[in-house]
Amino acid sequence: MHITIPDIDAAAAAAAARRLDRLTKPQGSLGRLEELAIRLAGMTGNPSCRFDQRAVVVMAADHGVTEEAVSAYPSEVTAQMVANFAAGGAGINVLARRAGAQVVVVDMGVRAAPGVPGVLDRRLGPGTRNMTREPAMTLAQAEAAVATGRELAGQLAAAGVSLFLTGEMGIGNTTAASAVTAALTGRPAQEVTGRGTGLDDAALAHKVGVVERALALHRPDPADPIGVLASVGGFEIAGLAGLILGAAERRIPVILDGFITGAAALAACAMAPGAPGYLIASHRSVEPGHTAVLEALGLEPLLDLRLRLGEGTGAALALHLVDAALAVRDEMATFDEAGVSERTDG
Amino acid sequence: MHITIPDIDAAAAAAAARRLDRLTKPQGSLGRLEELAIRLAGMTGNPSCRFDQRAVVVMAADHGVTEEAVSAYPSEVTAQMVANFAAGGAGINVLARRAGAQVVVVDMGVRAAPGVPGVLDRRLGPGTRNMTREPAMTLAQAEAAVATGRELAGQLAAAGVSLFLTGEMGIGNTTAASAVTAALTGRPAQEVTGRGTGLDDAALAHKVGVVERALALHRPDPADPIGVLASVGGFEIAGLAGLILGAAERRIPVILDGFITGAAALAACAMAPGAPGYLIASHRSVEPGHTAVLEALGLEPLLDLRLRLGEGTGAALALHLVDAALAVRDEMATFDEAGVSERTDG
Numbered sequence: 001m002h003i004t005i006p007d008i009d010a011a012a013a014a015a016a017a018r019r020l021d022r023l024t025k026p027q028g029s030l031g032r033l034e035e036l037a038i039r040l041a042g043m044t045g046n047p048s049c050r051f052d053q054r055a056v057v058v059m060a061a062d063h064g065v066t067e068e069a070v071s072a073y074p075s076e077v078t079a080q081m082v083a084n085f086a087a088g089g090a091g092i093n094v095l096a097r098r099a100g101a102q103v104v105v106v107d108m109g110v111r112a113a114p115g116v117p118g119v120l121d122r123r124l125g126p127g128t129r130n131m132t133r134e135p136a137m138t139l140a141q142a143e144a145a146v147a148t149g150r151e152l153a154g155q156l157a158a159a160g161v162s163l164f165l166t167g168e169m170g171i172g173n174t175t176a177a178s179a180v181t182a183a184l185t186g187r188p189a190q191e192v193t194g195r196g197t198g199l200d201d202a203a204l205a206h207k208v209g210v211v212e213r214a215l216a217l218h219r220p221d222p223a224d225p226i227g228v229l230a231s232v233g234g235f236e237i238a239g240l241a242g243l244i245l246g247a248a249e250r251r252i253p254v255i256l257d258g259f260i261t262g263a264a265a266l267a268a269c270a271m272a273p274g275a276p277g278y279l280i281a282s283h284r285s286v287e288p289g290h291t292a293v294l295e296a297l298g299l300e301p302l303l304d305l306r307l308r309l310g311e312g313t314g315a316a317l318a319l320h321l322v323d324a325a326l327a328v329r330d331e332m333a334t335f336d337e338a339g340v341s342e343r344t345d346g
Numbered sequence: 347m348h349i350t351i352p353d354i355d356a357a358a359a360a361a362a363a364r365r366l367d368r369l370t371k372p373q374g375s376l377g378r379l380e381e382l383a384i385r386l387a388g389m390t391g392n393p394s395c396r397f398d399q400r401a402v403v404v405m406a407a408d409h410g411v412t413e414e415a416v417s418a419y420p421s422e423v424t425a426q427m428v429a430n431f432a433a434g435g436a437g438i439n440v441l442a443r444r445a446g447a448q449v450v451v452v453d454m455g456v457r458a459a460p461g462v463p464g465v466l467d468r469r470l471g472p473g474t475r476n477m478t479r480e481p482a483m484t485l486a487q488a489e490a491a492v493a494t495g496r497e498l499a500g501q502l503a504a505a506g507v508s509l510f511l512t513g514e515m516g517i518g519n520t521t522a523a524s525a526v527t528a529a530l531t532g533r534p535a536q537e538v539t540g541r542g543t544g545l546d547d548a549a550l551a552h553k554v555g556v557v558e559r560a561l562a563l564h565r566p567d568p569a570d571p572i573g574v575l576a577s578v579g580g581f582e583i584a585g586l587a588g589l590i591l592g593a594a595e596r597r598i599p600v601i602l603d604g605f606i607t608g609a610a611a612l613a614a615c616a617m618a619p620g621a622p623g624y625l626i627a628s629h630r631s632v633e634p635g636h637t638a639v640l641e642a643l644g645l646e647p648l649l650d651l652r653l654r655l656g657e658g659t660g661a662a663l664a665l666h667l668v669d670a671a672l673a674v675r676d677e678m679a680t681f682d683e684a685g686v687s688e689r690t691d692g
Contacts, residue, residue: 076687084686097673
């Protein structure tokens with residue numbers, strides 16, 4: 001698999017920065033909003049970029065590792081929540097509606113296939129296998145999952161989507177994300193494993209042990225991201241890695257959500273080192289592994305709201321800041337237009 | 347002046363928390379959004395509170411201390427920006443429009459009275475006096491400014507406004523806010539004085555010296571907030587303190603902006619210790635004094651975006667999070683409605 005990620009367009013970014021510096025505010029005083037407008041210009045190659053159609057791609061799958069009792073919720077919840085997404089009742093539905101984004105729900109391998117209308121069927125199997133006993137999936141499945149995500153990015157782009165948000169659902173997937181993060185960053189399991197949907201101390205210690213066992217069994221090679229995804233990943237994690245690659249190769253910005261989509265981004269960036277330039281980190285999750293992910297990607301999150309829901313909810317909240325940044329860029333008066341004096345010392 | 351601030355309604359807050367715990371998400375997994383919905387219920391006494399009409403009150407005034415060369419911008423900019431607010435071209439106009447909030451611009455004492463239609467005239471004078479030489483205003487002016495803000499809160503509430511955002515404009519007002527913050531928190535000037543609209547190191551050192559001279563001249567008493575405002579405050583700072591009191595006494599939540607509105611909140615809370623319960627800190631400003639203000643108020647900001655524009659821009663950005671919190675509360679499906687299984691261990 002060869003993936004070409006275009007360079008960030010420095011001229012477009014500089015043009016956006018010049019525009020921002022003409023607006024009636026001290027230069028740089030809108031801080032990270034200005035950074036966002038500049039980065040988005042560099043990604044798209046367009047200092048006046050707009051994102052009229054945006055999609056939260058929520059990939060769902062089950063995880064064989066739930067046999068090891070790593071979650072506070074039963075694995076049936078994955079399918080139940082997919083049905084909830086399709087019915088519009090989940091957190092991501094509410095926040096995506098507010099943000100003017102469509103929700104694209106993708107079944108990448110939910111155990112009990114819900115067969116719900118409106119859910120895209122991209123199933124690679126009835127959930128992964130138990131990574132403490134065998135690889136979560138075959139290399140062929142990992143490659144297919146990445147290819148599926150890449151293709152979906154192309155299909156959505158062809159339909160006019162110009163901004164992606166990533167989301168996920170999968171009981172057990174913080175365990176997989178911890179293993180992927182440990183494998184790709186070299187950090188110990190203890191540092192990158194958290195409470196997920198709400199484990200107590202004993203259950204957390206057990207979960208750390210599960211991640212350690214899986215890593216000891218497979219010894220995944222960080223130089224082989226497909227191998228990492230196959231041995232300890234998940235169908236939705238691999239699919240999201242592909243979606244990120246498919247977006248970046250088309251100059252489409254991606255707003256990441258939390259820890260699981262961050263682990264997917266880590267894998268994507270291990271396959272294509274230029275990909276981080278197209279990523280926006282929406283928030284810092286409560287999951288400790290997410291901080292390791294953000295550091296490895298060199299991304300600073302926009303929000304820190306102690307979120308740990310996933311689904312793309314943090315990304316949907318951050319979309320508002322993206323829209324605010326573009327509104328500032330386009331709608332504020334310049335010093336000349338408003339007849340406002342500039343600095344006396346510059 | 348006697349001000350009665352009602353207690354926070356713990357029963358309403360608990361009812362909102364119960365509702366949130368029935369929604370299809372792990373309990374508490376929407377972090378600070380859930381906290382917001384709970385706090386707003388406690389403030390308003392209504393677990394289903396809504397805020398259909400919201401106003402950013404932008405108070406503007408000039409500062410005599412600009413004679414001491416404390417700002418990178420000439421003081422004419424205050425009046426020019428008031429005109430820009432009235433014309434709809436400033437950052438706060440753009441962000442308030444996006445957030446569905448009206449902008450109420452109040453001239454509390456701009457030197458060159460712009461006489462712009464649409465600006466409320468509540469002038470207390472042509473700017474304050476130079477606080478390094480004499481009190482910024484008389485005690486009567488400070489009391490009148492606070493009373494003006496309190497009355498305006500009542501007038502806007504009578505017109506249906508149920509949520510206030512605070513904003514300000516005034517070249518030189520970070521200097522006044524630093525002096526007010528130092529006086530009310532007991533921190534040294536150096537710790538609470540920053541670069542404002544963009545001073546270099548030498549100009550910052552000069553500004554710290556200006557604040558120190560003013561404090562040494564007046565020795566303001568932290569137990570006398572009106573005295574503090576009179577000696578080293580500003581008309582807009584005192585007016586905003588009054589607005590905050592007028593909101594809190596009516597159970598109306600207030601979204602603070604950054605350092606200057608934070609200094610106003612400090613003064614308000616020194617007059618009425620129950621007021622912080624009605625305050626939401628929108629963001630952490632780049633100004634170092636803001637962190638001292640937030641600590642003194644016991645508030646944790648929602649955003650940290652390296653903003654330093656003021657005007658209410660941070661508050662307008664945070665309004666989105668308030669609206670998102672209420673949408674989650676009202677629009678998400680419950681476990682029962684969606685047929686989703688709950689925790690296996692609880």
